[in-house]
Amino acid sequence: MPKLYVLVGPPGVRKSTWVRQNLVDPHVVSYDRAVDIVREPLGLRYDDVAGARGAQFRKEVEAVHREMQKSAVETGKDIVVDMTNMTVASRRRALSVIRGHEDEYEKIAVFFDFLGAEAGVHAAVKKRAEEEGDKTLSPEIVQGMMDRFVMPTEAEGFDKIVVVTPEHIRERKIRQLLSTIVRETLLREARQAPVAAYLRFGDPRKVAGGVSVIHDPYAYAYAEEPALASFEPGESSPRLRSEAGISAYPVVLEEAERIVFRISNGMGTFSRQLGGFLMKRLMGNDIWIFKARRIPGALGTDDEPLIDADTVSRPQQITADNLYVTALDTGDPSRDASRAEKLTDLLVPWDLMAYHDMGYNEFFKRKDVSREEIEAYIARLRVRFTRPEQVRKINELEESWLAEWDEDH
Numbered sequence: 023m024p025k026l027y028v029l030v031g032p033p034g035v036r037k038s039t040w041v042r043q044n045l046v047d048p049h050v051v052s053y054d055r056a057v058d059i060v061r062e063p064l065g066l067r068y069d070d071v072a073g074a075r076g077a078q079f080r081k082e083v084e085a086v087h088r089e090m091q092k093s094a095v096e097t098g099k100d101i102v103v104d105m106t107n108m109t110v111a112s113r114r115r116a117l118s119v120i121r122g123h124e125d126e127y128e129k130i131a132v133f134f135d136f137l138g139a140e141a142g143v144h145a146a147v148k149k150r151a152e153e154e155g156d157k158t159l160s161p162e163i164v165q166g167m168m169d170r171f172v173m174p175t176e177a178e179g180f181d182k183i184v185v186v187t188p189e190h191i192r193e194r195k196i197r198q199l200l201s202t203i204v205r206e207t208l209l210r211e212a213r214q215a216p217v218a219a220y221l222r223f224g225d226p227r228k229v230a231g232g233v234s235v236i237h238d239p240y241a242y243a244y245a246e247e248p249a250l251a252s253f254e255p256g257e258s259s260p261r262l263r264s265e266a267g268i269s270a271y272p273v274v275l276e277e278a279e280r281i282v283f284r285i286s287n288g289m290g291t292f293s294r295q296l297g298g299f300l301m302k303r304l305m306g307n308d309i310w311i312f313k314a315r316r317i318p319g320a321l322g323t324d325d326e327p328l329i330d331a332d333t334v335s336r337p338q339q340i341t342a343d344n345l346y347v348t349a350l351d352t353g354d355p356s357r358d359a360s361r362a363e364k365l366t367d368l369l370v371p372w373d374l375m376a377y378h379d380m381g382y383n384e385f386f387k388r389k390d391v392s393r394e395e396i397e398a399y400i401a402r403l404r405v406r407f408t409r410p411e412q413v414r415k416i417n418e419l420e421e422s423w424l425a426e427w428d429e430d431h
Contacts, residue, residue: 023098023099023126023128024098024126024127024128025100025101025127025128025129026100026101026102026103026117026120026128026129026130027045027048027100027102027103027130027132027246027396028103028107028113028117028129028130028131028132028134028174028180028422029102029103029104029105029107029132029134030043030106030107030113030131030132030134030174030399031106031107031108031134031135031136032106032108032131032134032136032147032164032167032168033106033143033146033147033153033157033159033164033167033173034142034144034145034146034147034150035134035136035143035146035188035191036134036144036146036188037104037132037134038052038054038104039188040132040134040186040188041102041104041131045100045102047099047241048099048100048101048203049090049093049094049097049101049102050090050101050104051087051090051091051101051102051103051104051106051116051119052090052102052103052104052105053072053083053425054068054072054104054424055090055104055288056083056084056090057071057072057083057358059086060079060082060086063280064431067155067156067426068156068157069156069157069158071083073158075346076376081158082200085111091118091119091133093135094119094120095119095120095123099245101114101119101127103119103130104165105311107174108167108171108172109170109171109172110178112180113131113174113178114178114341117129117178117179117296124179125139127156128182129179129180129181129182129292130180130181130182130183130184131174131178131180131182131183131184132184132186133173133174133183133184133185133186134186134187134188134191135185135186135187135191136168136191138195138198138202139191139194139195139198140165140168141194142193142194143191144161144164144165147159147164147351147393148161148217157203159382164267175275180319184254188326193233194416203329209330209332211317211318211319212267212315212316212317212318212333213315213330213333214318215315215316215317215318215330216315217229217313217333218272218273218310218313218314218315218316219272219273219276219311219312220270220271220272220273220283220311220313220314220316220327220329221270221271221272221273221281221283221309221310221311221345222269222270222271222309222311222312222329223299223300223303223308223309223310224303224308224310225308225310225337225339226268226270226310226312226314226329226331226334226337227334227337228373229267229268229331229334241271259295267317267320267328267330267331268314268328268329268330268331269326269328269329270314270322270326270327270328270329270379271283271284271326271327272284272316272317272327273311273360274355274358274359274362275355275356275359275362276311279344280344280346281311281340281346282346282347282348282356282358282359282362283324283345283346283347283348284347284349284350285326285346285347285349286325286326286349286351287325287326287346288349289349289363291346292347292349292368293368293369293373293403294370294373297347297377301369301374303332303364303419304341304342304369304406305367305402305403305406307338307339307340307341309318309339309340309341309342310337310338310339310340311337311338312334312335312336312337312338313334313335313336314326314329314330314333314334314335315329315330315333316329316330317329317343325378339341340366342365342366342406343366343406345363345364345365345366346359346362346363346365347362347363347365347368348361348362348363366407367409369407369412370411371411371412371415372415374403374407374412374415374416374419375415375418378419391423391427393427393431395424396420396424396427397420397424398414400419400420400423402409403416403419
């Protein structure tokens with residue numbers, strides 16, 4: 023008895039590859055193949071015919087596709103309907119190619135299991151388009167297909183449902199499972215940690231989710247992070263590390279006019295980091311203290327503790343002027359606090375200059391910045407950074423920016 027195979031799955035799950043590897047000379051009903059029949063004699067790409075600019079070819083492609091359907095039974099071969107067939111209605115149309123001959127065929131739905139690896143589907147579609155320079159599908163279209171998916175059942179008229187998990191999707195499912203295991207483990211351990219005070223540069227309430235493994239390729243490489251989505255099994259692993267939750271620093275002393283927090287990677291290393299994003303947080307007073315539970319054993323990029331976002335409470339924004347830092351970890355908060363230094367005093371002159379000397383236009387993000395705005399910003403720097411060597415750098419910065427402004431105006 024000949025067979026009718028109705029393939030079910032989004033783009034990027036290698037349905038056509040499965041047909042080539044598992045079936046011998048079937049009659050294939052495929053819209054993509056109809057596009058190829060029309061485009062190849064004209065020397066056109068798939069996107070030229072099936073994409074938005076291929077409207078003039080649509081009737082011709084549909085005619086070829088209809089002929090594939092009408093001649094399917096006449097060939098006497100096994101029949102494959104190689105389309106996405108993600109809904110009951112689309113599979114009903116697929117079954118119609120044997121209308122009137124249903125009892126003569128074994129009807130098989132072949133489901134390419136992508137569930138739980140949707141990000142892998144997006145990555146595969148994108149990778150194919152980049153490699154071939156063709157068959158471009160937007161993420162919205164692909165996601166729409168997956169959102170409309172309905173699992174095939176024998177009640178639709180199939181004699182059998184076959185489930186196939188392509189190797190690249192299987193790998194992503196395994197990694198997604200690992201990610202889930204890591205998340206659940208971290209959450210369980212975090213619930214047992216004590217509540218303590220922590221400091222964070224940036225509002226902790228803006229961190230989405232409870233625990234997110236963001237730097238471990240085995241747990242996250244196929245999840246939502248675009249930079250990691252192209253990482254394939256067998257490739258050299260990116261030099262990444264495991265992180266979770268909210269990066270934060272433990273608070274040693276919390277007073278109205280003086281808050282001391284502890285770092286663990288050395289004063290020199292920490293002060294050098296201030297030339298980057300921390301400088302922006304200091305100038306904008308985007309500094310917060312809060313109560314939360316630490317994730318046991320988890321350290322962030324700068325060796326600071328990691329906090330379970332779900333346990334954050336009592337966030338309070340503070341200014342840089344009353345912020346102090348210590349590198350000591352004696353177990354005695356009073357001793358640690360006595361050795362603390364004012365955070366803004368740690369900013370070395372080179373850091374101060376390096377962050378700003380890209381030029382005032384780029385810093386202010388617009389070309390019409392006024393001289394008064396520059397002078398006001400310089401005045402803010404002078405209030406915040408008062409050591410003689412810092413003042414010298416601020417004077418150099420002011421001279422450079424105002425000279426540039428005068429030249430442009």
